[in-house]
Amino acid sequence: MPGTSGRVWFNRGRIGLTTAAAAAVALVAAGCGGGSEGAGGGDTPTLEAMYSEVVPAAQAPAPEGFSEVEVEGVKINAPEDWNIDNTDGYVCMRPPDQGNDCEYGSIQVLPHAAERHDNRWPKRGNAFNDAEAGWASAPGECRSAATAEGGTAVTGAEITSPPNDLTEHADGLKSHHRVWEVTCENGDTFEVRLWFLPESDVAVYVWSADTRYSALYDEVAASMDISDYKK
Template sequence: MAGIHGRRHRARGVRAGAGTAVAASALLLLGACSGGAEEGGTAIELERGESGMVPAVEPPGPEGFTPQTVEGITIDVPDGWDVQNQGGTLCASPPGQAACAYGSVQLTAHAAENHPQEWPSRGGAHSKADGWADNTDRCRSLNTAASGDIGIKDAELRVSDFTEHADTLKSHHSVWDVTCANDDTFEVRMWFLPTSDVLLYVWSADSQHSAVYDQMAASMDTTEYRS
């Protein structure tokens, strides 16, 4: 994955003395077996890649995570999370929760471009108190999200800063605390790249996965998406 590099190990040099003699003998034996520089009038060459190394294989994510990609954007997703990937959106949901609902993380390419209201780009919604959703009428707390009939009392933009990702790009990072009409509360997290139009969104955060959300965000790599 771009932005995560595997380690390269240097081959150990052959020790002088007996080791050198063995290496020299091996080269002479190879020459003898191949008939010298030419065999049957055809020159023989031992070819290898330009670097002399086997092409690198994409490394796995950190322990307990697996890289997932949507439209060239890669992110590390915890093992055991349910992943849905369609229509330019990757959705990762923690075990035991409904797909793309409470606790889930959504990664969307061309987010504002494909949204009817150009959310969250239009009007700088990603950094405003009422910018936590395109429709701010419905409560998303764990106990009320399924009903869909509980309204919102108010929302507070608690965090508005920047996060650097694996590809060195920095996104607008926002966290909202939202209070429902019945006084339930829930948290919304967003990482948004306005120029690239990439949105990483936690619809309704599960506090037990708080550190996981940050780790997933840090792993985001848009190198192939931009190329």
């Protein structure tokens, strides 16, 4: 995500020898800009020097159907028909048919994720690699769609994403991507998804995935840009 300097160096039409020679002299003179001292002083400027005034292109807008949201310098694309809560230093994206809680089906964007958890999840002890208990700060209760009121215990969990899976984001950084399948004592299962940058301490977290939005989760997470985020 390069711009142009706004200068037109050559015309598209055919240039005669005299005109071409004059243009070449003018180009070198403009590039040198008085940088040489005395006859024979200074070197011919490089292409990089001659294009030093190039202005970087503006960040590409969010694709159709998305709008950009920002929290503490973390930018990410959110589905336009979803409900967006941007308060208390984090973002929650809730599907249009879900309630007001940032739970089933929702996406959480968490700057300073470990810093804000008492037990430093998901960073402490590389919890994001823990197959049994890394899926939550306090793993234990079932999060399936049928157990929304809570109280149902969890009997086990496993990581189902490829080993050492990485996701590249819009800013070129790569996060650890983990997917857990968690089993409840009533036989229900649910999926938890996490994208985590340990050094920057930023996470994108799907508390309990709605399988209808599996591809959308990937698209939203990949759009994240933390260029303006301060650790």
